[in-house]
Amino acid sequence: MRLHTILGAKGTITTQLLPVLQQHGEKIRLVSRNPTPVAGAETRAADFLNAEQTRLAVDGSTIVYLLVGLEYSANVWRRDWPVIMRNVIAACKAASAQLIFLDSLYTYGRVAGAITENTPPRPVSEKGRILVEIEQLLLAEMNSGRLSAIIAKASDFxxxxxxxxxxxxxxxxxxxxxxxxxxxxxxxxxxxxYTYTPDIGRALYVLAQHPEAFNQTWILPVAxxxxxxxxxxxxxxxxxxxxxxxxxxxxxxxxxxxxxxxxxxxxxxxxxxxxxxxxxxxxxxxxxxxxxxxxxxxxxxxxxxxxxxx
CATH class of the missing domain: 3.90.25.10 (UDP-galactose 4-epimerase, domain 1)
Structure with a gap:
């Protein structure tokens, strides 16, 4: 049975993805610094700034969802996001796990017309520039074939x-x-x-079920x-x-x-x-x-x- 591991066990999107995984009878692991026990799911504690703790959290996983939410601060993002992304990439490669990263739209900046997967990154904010940098870390691994991953984009929800x-x-x-x-x-x-949170949960699981969806960026469903x-x-x-x-x-x-x-x-x-x-x-x-x-x-x-x- 495949093991679905959620990094960021207490976030809003986790509360929507978790029941979808449960409904489909998936094996689930929830990881955060202080995870709350959930019936039918394994929990592990980890600090994603620590490479070894992250490796142990991901070990044995088939699909990993990176749903970590950091303090809403450009300084914190600049300090922590590159470290977390590198640790998660290394952990997924060690476990031969596939990664789905839930990302925001900040990378696009001001856009005339609708945003699609073909919209180029042109950030106009510090947080947007930070996310472009960590996306580049992930894209380099995806493009080289060293890691099978997805960048999933959602709006404010x-x-x-x-x-x-x-x-x-x-x-x-x-x-x-x-x-x-x-x-x-x-x-x-x-x-x-605005993206509806239950749709995000359903869509992430859909992506996980389709091997051909990997190594691409996807705009998640919106009405x-x-x-x-x-x-x-x-x-x-x-x-x-x-x-x-x-x-x-x-x-x-x-x-x-x-x-x-x-x-x-x-x-x-x-x-x-x-x-x-x-x-x-x-x-x-x-x-x-x-x-x-x-x-x-x-x-x-x-x-x-x-x-x-x-």
């Missing part, structure tokens, strides 16, 4: 349980639950792709057409009996708040994604694997129900 590191969770669903007006960064009148911030917030309000209006937070607000709140300082450089629209095109994935992304209304309804209950 929304979904049940997506509270931390999710603008939609903190600014839309959480505020509606508290009977407050939803907020949106910079511009609510342009299309802005179409892309909603504007106003449309997204209005749908959330519909299912949470809240205000259909949305309060737009100007870019300068993030700059000002960044003087006092480290997260806002780090988020300020990413505001370009919300200024003129940011759209993903997952046609290649959808057609290749006959995958139907969850429509926005269905996903927003399920997310609203989760927030109302929790």
């Amino acid at each position: 929304y979904g049940p349980g997506a509270v931390e590191k999710s603008w939609s969770g903190s600014l839309v669903f959480s505020r509606l639950k508290n009977k407050q007006t939803p907020q949106w960064p910079v511009n609510a009148r342009v299309p802005r792709t 179409s057409p892309t909603l504007t911030g106003q449309e997204f917030s209005a749908l959330a309000a519909k299912y949470m009996q809240g205000s259909g209006k949305v309060q737009v937070l100007p870019k300068w607000v993030f700059g000002l708040m960044g003087l006092f709140i480290p997260f806002m300082k780090e988020a300020h450089e990413m505001m370009y994604q919300d200024e003129n629209g940011y759209v993903l095109d997952s046609t290649r994935f959808n057609q290749t694997f006959n995958f139907t992304p969850t429509p926005y209304e269905e996903g927003i309804r399920a997310t609203a129900e989760w927030f109302l209950k929790n």
Whole structure:
């Protein structure tokens, strides 16, 4: 039986991938610094900055999912991401395991039109430049044939349980639950792709099942057409009996708040994604694997129900 190992056992996407693996009767290992026991899954503790601990965490694996979430800080990313990527690459090569790396869109920078697998990396942020560098580490191994791997790209996400590191969770669903007006960064009148977290979990498993999918970059499934911030917030309000209006937070607000709140300082450089629209095109994935992304209304309804209950 194949062993599926998840590096980053406590993240939002792990909570969506785990039940998919369980439903298919897969053998599962969950790895983090302090993993929580889960029925039917093995757990191991490891610091991915430590090469030997990472090697032991991956040993015996068939498929490895790199879902590690670091502190949202360019300084931390610059310090830790290259080390983690090198350690994970070495561990996967030692175990003859295949690697699936869940990556963001920061590598693309400002893009006119929809982002596809053919969009070239042109980062305009420090975090984007760091991710390009670690992608290059992985691509070098993939292109040389030394490692079988996938770079899977997802947008900012929304979904049940997506509270931390999710603008939609903190600014839309959480505020509606508290009977407050939803907020949106910079511009609510342009299309802005959000990826539904259960779709990410399903899509990662689909990739793991297809040997021909490896040694490529994939845009993970997103619903179409892309909603504007106003449309997204209005749908959330519909299912949470809240205000259909949305309060737009100007870019300068993030700059000002960044003087006092480290997260806002780090988020300020990413505001370009919300200024003129940011759209993903997952046609290649959808057609290749006959995958139907969850429509926005269905996903927003399920997310609203989760927030109302929790």
